[in-house]
Amino acid sequence: MLSKFYKPLLLSGIFMAATVAATAQDNAPVEKNKANTDYKPAFAGQTRGPGVKSKTAYTSTVLSTTLKNPWGLRTLPDGRLLLSGKSGTMQILATDGTVEKDITGFPAVQFRDQGGLLDIALDPAFAKNRMLYWTYAQPGEGATLAVAKGKLSADETKLEDVKVIWEATPRYRGAGQFGSRIVFDKQGNLFVSVGDRQSNEIRVKAQDLTSTLGKIVHITPEGKPVANGPFAGKEGTPAEIYALGFRNPDGLTMNPATGDLWEVEFGPRGGDELNLIKAGQNYGWPFVTYGIEYGGSKVYDGIQQKEGTTQPVYYWDPVISPGCLVFYTGNIAEWKGNLLVGGLSGNHIIRLVIKDNKVVGEERLLEDKRERWRCMTIGKDGAIYAGTDGGKLYKIAKQ
Secondary structure (H helix, E strand, O other): OOOOOHHHHHHHOHHHHHHHHHHHHHOOOOOOOOOOOOOOOOOOOOOOOOEOOOOOOEEEEEEEOOOOOEEEEEEOOOOOEEEEEOOOEEEEEOOOOOEEEEEEOOOOOOOOOOOOEEEEEEOOOHHHHOEEEEEEEEOOOOEEEEEEEEEEOOOOOEEEEEEEEEEOOOOEOOOOOOEEEEEEOOOOOEEEEEOOOOOHHHHHHHHOOOOOOOEEEEEOOOOOEOOOOOOOOOOOOOOOEEEEOOOEEEEEEEOOOOOOEEEEEEOOEOOEEEEEEOOOOEOOOOOEOOOEOOOOOEOOOOEOOOOOOOOOOEEEOOOOOEEEEEEOOOOOHHHOOOEEEEEOOOOOEEEEEEEOOEEEEEEEEOHHHOOOEEEEEEOOOOOEEEEEOOOOEEEEEEO
8 A cells, every 4th residue: 555655646647757767777787888899789688788676685795705716616415515726726615614625636737827727517426426527727738728527535535536538629838718617418418618718829719620729518428529519520620519619708507497508708808798509609709709809909800790600699898707607596586597697807796687598687796895706606505605706705695
């Protein structure tokens, strides 16, 4: 029932006008800053989509301030957390943020610039086989991204029977843009995102089907190509290539409801992308992009659309520097099925409302914390656990 205060407003039409104005303001794009380019989107809603605002109250609590270069974060079957640190650490954390176990036994990593120990993933049958998988910058004559696996010991302090199952090619002396994330498909095979390695002389390999740089690959738990891939049987092409044309894909996740694979990646200056990944498709980088070079010039011919390439579902300009990506499956009803993106330079978590594989709403969460959000997982308690480059572990939960 309306109070006496609101009745005259309603009768005069002022209340209705105020409501419409508030709704319009709420739906305004969250990005207010000028774009780096005058490039036009390929379709309506591809960038600067309508802003939304959560109606559910939630809290954010700092559980720890002493994480070591957090990069990968997963929820164990018993609810505890498994954390990788880029400097070469792996730990089990209690949900209050305390370290319960330090894990040893994995190969040496190249911890320099963007390289190090990167993502971690649990075998779908981890509760029975205790197998862990991880990606890392593998040192040597030029570094490369490698995927390894090992069995977590009974006392949870070391990895046993460690084996490197896959390596990206070619190796390169730089230390930039390795990617990468691991996602298991419903058959127990792995999708792995691989960066383009950043430098001008190597990034064109993202379009080279003799190389696995700038790709998403699809491999078995033994590191072999999954059968009947989109490039299987193509001479000179690694059969594990699933999709191509990526810059620095630091976010990869699967929609638990549909099985669709989604990826988020760094653009250069502008042009961070959210992509729906389909087998055999080319996502354009470095010849098709909504970004420009850091110095301000066009990237090659400055093309945003090209026949034979797939458009991003969404892009950001200015950049948010996406560090991770997860579908929300917790206990805040209005967030169910939303995508959460950890923004690094953006210093916030982006909530994307997805409908029919399009972005229909965007919200900035925890913008006031000014954190670089590197990794996220949904806990068994329905809360979001998130690690930052500053070494903090946050718990974000329904109030």
